[in-house]
Every structure is written in C-alpha cells, then in structure tokens.
Amino acid sequence: MLEVRNLTKIYRGLPAIESINFTIRPGEVVGYLGPNGSGKSTTVKIITGLVQPTEGGVFFQGGNIRHQLERYRATLGYVPEEAHVYTHLTGLEYLQLVGRLRGMSESLIDVRAHVLLRLWGLESWRHSPIALYSKGMKQRILLSAALLHNPSLLIFDEPLSGLDVVSARIFKDLLEELAARGKAILYISHVLEVVEQVCSRVIVLGKGKVIADETPAGLKLAMQRGSLEEVFAELVRQHDTRTTARELAEAISHA
Template sequence: MLELRQVTKRYRGIPAVDDVSFRLEAGTVLGYLGPNGAGKSTTVKVITGMIEPTHGQVLFRGRSIYDYLPEYRARLGYVPEEAQVYTHLSGLEYLQLVGRLRAMSEDAIARRARGMLSLFGLEHAAESPITDYSKGMKQRVLLSAALMHNPELIIFDEPLSGLDAVTARLFKDLLLVLKREGKAVLYISHVLEVVEQVCDQVIILAGGKVLANAAPQELTQLTALPTLERVFAQMVQQTDTVTAAEDLVRLMHA
C-alpha cells in the first residue's frame, strides 16, 4: 500500500533521513522507532506530503503521492506528536470542521463526531471549548479527528501522550481492530511494550538510517535479548540509564 524507496532528505547538505526504504501493507501495523533526532519526524513529513524528499520515491498503491496529493491525503489519517487544535472551538465543533474539510456528509459528521466523543469519554465536554481540555482530552479529540473519514492509511505519532490508563488500553485494542479491518498503520512510539504487543514489523532508525527492519520476535531472537526495549537500547547505543541516574544523584551531592 505505502512504499518508500531509497528516501533521503537533506537540510543544508546534511541528511536527516538517509536512504530509507520500507513497505507498509494493508492490515499491518508497522512500528517506527528511534531516539530523538533519528529522522522519524522528517519521515512523517515526507509521507504526509508536507515536504518532498531530496532523493527517492514515496508511493501509495503504486503511484507517487506527489502526482495526486489531495486525493492521497483524503485517504490518510494522521495524529501528530503535538496536539495542535483550534482551542476556541468545542470538541464537537472541531470534529465537525474536520468532517467538512474531508467533504463528509452532514449526517455522517453528526453520527461519527458524537459517537467518537462518547466512545472516548468526552460526551460531557462536547460543547466545551478545547482550551478547557486537558492534554489527554485534546489527544482524544485528535484521535477522533484522524479516524472520522475512515482512512486507509493512518499515522500515529506518539499517540499515547497524555492518555490515562483506560484510554491507553482502548487505543491498544483499537490498533488491533484497525489491523483486522485492513488498515495500514504507521505507529511511532517510545512505549516499546505496546509496540512489541501490537506491531507486525518494527523499523529501528538512528542517524537517519535504518538499522533493523523485522518482526519484534525476530529481533529479540536474533539478538538473544529478552525484550524489544533491550534490542532498541543496544542498537542505538543508548545511554546506560542506571549508571546515568546514579551519576545524576552523585552530582546532586557534589
């Protein structure tokens, strides 16, 4: 469904993403992992058509997305890392706006907006301005907005940010149902426990380059490490957090 072919994006000659290739098929959840500055955000900007790659291709159903960008975006749902919403609108008004921008019928907008707010536990705040919402409530509105038009391809960028335990569990179950419904999901998260449970494939990115692309179970078996978190830490040469924590406490007493 979605394919990146040797995608490179340079800023002032420096690659933020360097020769990245992968395929995301329908009915699949692909985990896209990496430390801060690895190139994840740049990849998302390329996939959503916000920026064009310096080299390489982004294909959706075999066609370059830049050949039919408006039509492609109509099939895309996206939850950004930062909750950017029109805070003067209510949650209901925001979803109505999104539905109209997506050219949905008024009947479908009314049905889905109310229904999603209810399912995400926001029916009590449907008419309240978003400026009064907590971070987690704003995140639930963004999740609703991304799903309103029944997209084929969905990008979740750190979607658990601010969510309470119950909503986080709902989201994990939602990923499994979306997969069963044949959606293609790109899932970017630092919550590796959830990634390990729901993702069919995992890409680990560092310095703009793909270090690994395999099923979570394959990565743990190949590296002989017990969890995806340990695999990730080893591959990106992450700081020894225990030692760093002890050093920080020692520094407090210095």
C-alpha cells in the same frame, strides 16, 4: 500499500535521513523507532506530504503521492505528537470542521462525530471549548479527528500521550480492530512495551538510516535479548543508561 523508496532528506548539506526503504501493507501495524534526532519526524513529514524529499519518494497504492497529493491525503489519518487544536472551538465544532475540510457530508459528520465523542467518553463535553479539556481529552479529540473519515492509512505519533489507563487500553484494542479491517498503520512511540504488544513489525532508525526491520520476536531472537527495550538499546548504542543515571545523580549531589 504504502511504499517508502530510497527516501533521503538533506538539510544544509547534512542528511536527516538517508536511503530509507520500507513498506506497510494493509492489515499491518508497523512500529517506527529511533532515538531523538534519528530521523523519525523527518520521515513522517515527508510521508504526510508536508516536506519534499531530496531524493526518493513515497508511493501509495502504486502512485507517487506528490502527483496525487490531495487524493492521497483524503486516505490518510494522522495524529501528531503535539496536540495542536483550535482551542476556541468545542469538541463537536472541531470534528465538524475536520469533516468539512475532508469533504464529508453534514449528515455523515453528525453521525460519526457524535458516536466518536460518546465512545471516547467526551459526549458530555461536546459543547465545551477545547481550551477547558485536559491533555488526555485533547488527545482523544485528535484520535477522533484522524478516524472520522475512515482512512485506509493511519499514522500515530506518540498516540498514548496523556491518555488514562482505560483510554490507552481502548486505543491498543482499537489498533487490532483497525488492522483486522485492512488499515495500514505506522506507529511511532518511545513506549517500547506497547510497541512490542501492538506491532507486527518494527523498524529501527539510527542516525538517519534503517538499522533493523523485523518482527519484535525476530529481533529478540536474533539479538538474544529478552525484551524489545534491550534490543533497541543495543541497536542504537544507548545501553549504558545506568552509568549516565549515576553520573546525573552525582552531579546534583555535589556543591
């Protein structure tokens, strides 16, 4: 189980996040939502061990991750929002590199890498440099790299970016399969329709603080809204999108 306790991060006297608390249990897919600048990226950087909090901590299976960082990272699979990969490597070479850094045996790397490449439709590209891959293909390589070592905790940050319809459908079904196998999953996305479909719980951030933590159905019922998108807009006070759109259109139509 992942526990985020009283997490606070202050930059130059200003809190990026403040007193964040939540848990993710095995088998849960938890959505983590918020407008730009709400603190999602800061939270993820702390959870992945890249940044130390000003206050509070992240605990995995009862222990503070800062006290067991190497062992903790061995249980973590992470797909970042931006697809940063070594583009001079082939798809297969990249997965081999990731597997070796994870301490996996060569035989296990070989088996899993080839299976993942085949299932993601990349087998014929396995010996081509990633520089030649499309954005969606790079995303599938990142997904493969995150899954390669069979982690118990997964963090997906905008994982559908660049994926075609079929790959996106595979990924959404994959989330259900992973949760059924006891994986704890943190899912970050602005595609609220998908969040509503795949997440068992949703945490909404606003100005660095948790302003909601509930099931999608519970949020809609409590706020008497028909969709998670409407709930989100009201919670973060971004409901007047029509007026903003009209003003933008008018701004470019006048000399």
